[in-house]
Amino acid sequence: MTDQESRDRERARAMAEREATHASDTPDDYRGNADPNGVGVIPSSSALATPALADAPVSGSGVGAFGARGKVRIGDKVFRYLTAGAGMFVCILITLVAVFLLAKAIPSIANDKVNFFTSRAWQVSGSTLEFGIVDLLWTTVLSSVFAMLLAVPVAIGIALFITQYAPRQLARPVAFVVDLLAAIPSIVYGVFGITVFAPKLHGIIDFLNRYLGWIPLFKKQISDPGTVFAGGIILAIMILPIITAIAREVYERTPRENVEAAWALGATKWEMVRLSVLPYGKPGVISGAMLGLGRALGETIAITLILVAPPSGAPFSPSLFYGGETFASKIANAAAEFNNPTQTGAYIAAGLVLFVLTFAVNAAARIVVNRRREFS
């Protein structure tokens, strides 16, 4: 190495060093200004987290230096009480509903002459109470899960179309139309379902029965159009908007870096979606599906209008091509006869099971959402 060369190298190094110091200034400053406790942002929805916030020491090293220790800002206080109050109100409300259901249901269940969970009987007008929920549970779960299974793939497809494929001019109207489905009252779905839609299903039902009839689920049982099959499809349309909306939201938020990682590997559009968008959105879509399921479980008027109740004493059938009653439709059908408390109690007991079921499904959806948060 010549003299000239080594001097040049020296110089380059010195300059580069200076540059490096400059470069490292920015992040340090930034860190210095950042809120040391990270409590600068109070999530507005965290009424339940209020105790934790209250416990957190407000002792960032900087605070004492301003000589303002212990000073409580009135706005903070009011806000905290308001949020805590709102949170508590909801909890109290739920507890009251649960207590009400239990108090009304327990005497009737105690007088039930058959097993509440396993009996198919529903005899509540006479002097002896005989009621069990197994048929209701089956029809409720079957119609709702069927609806969810139909709705989820369609919702994923629509959400992918809107967020990934459609040109902007098309994405907006499509999203709008899907949202509009949520604005249709459920009574309209019910009337449409039973008068227009369900009678058109004969062809499909016969077809499925012919080829899949050996599976009990697809065995044709009645020729009345008011089947679980028809009800489930209408339910699927009803829960489509919420699942689509959630899927759309999570797909839209796929981090750019994940998307670019896929592009840079030479992924095609679909491969990019498969590598980045779908895995990222999966927990969100699962929770959206569960919220939809929760809604389908409790849907009342549409399903009451569509489903035809089998005559009492008819044998059990697991088939989709059969009528039935869900918890909600059973209660709605009997609403006119809530005149004696033990009889009413039987229906309330059914309502209680529905409450627990829906609660469990929604809680599961929440857990999935929260688990996601840990990852990101």
Place this chain on the structure above:
Amino acid sequence: MAKRIEAKNLNIYYSKFLAVSEVNFTIAPRSVTAFIGPSGCGKSTVLRTINRMHEVIAGAHVQGDVLLDGESIYGSAVDPVDVRRTIGMVFQRPNPFPTMSIYDNVVAGLKLQSGRIKKAELDDTVEKSLRGANLWEEVKDRLGKPGAGLSGGQQQRLCIARAIAVEPQVLLMDEPCSALDPISTLAIEDLIQSLKEKYTIVIVTHNMQQAARVSERTAFFNLAGVGRPGQLVEIDDTQKIFSNPSEQRTEDYISGRFG
């Protein structure tokens, strides 16, 4: 397999905004070229036109041409997907696929390109690529664990392994060390030195020391003026750029008399 890159009269747009104008350069195969210049002058933008990543941004488009061994990558018959399979890229922030294991991350690109591959062959590629990225010893016992569970420096090397697993002809790196500590940085610089035996490498960096250490050629980019598009001021041997650049503006920038 490394290839020569030529840029011809590149004008690069974000919608109507001309970000970089009239870029011309030639990069020799099996060499390391550093892109330096102040923030916002278009280094990343130029880099991303070399593998047609620029156009994944809505409204972004390019005039002019980039040639790979004399063949246009912007020709009407060229599929950008094929271009990206030939030209690998490593980003500023490590971006392994978060839901995939280390193993699956490494073979992700390979699986896209060749569909079904024998397990033994995949295993070989994983080991070779991870060794190539200096990561094998650290992760060989936990290939099934999620890639997101590694440290930042390890994640970045995982991304390099993922990029070289498909044996690209060119490797583009956009500030690959800016989120890393000095030791990981050193590891990656060593890695660049060994990778240049096989690949043509272009690296964007804000660290001039790094440019001086790893590259043979350096390109200095700058804004043509306030509110004007970025431009390539000069490209020359790294030695010369840092000691005796032809342009006054380069001299000003690297000696800190910038602005």
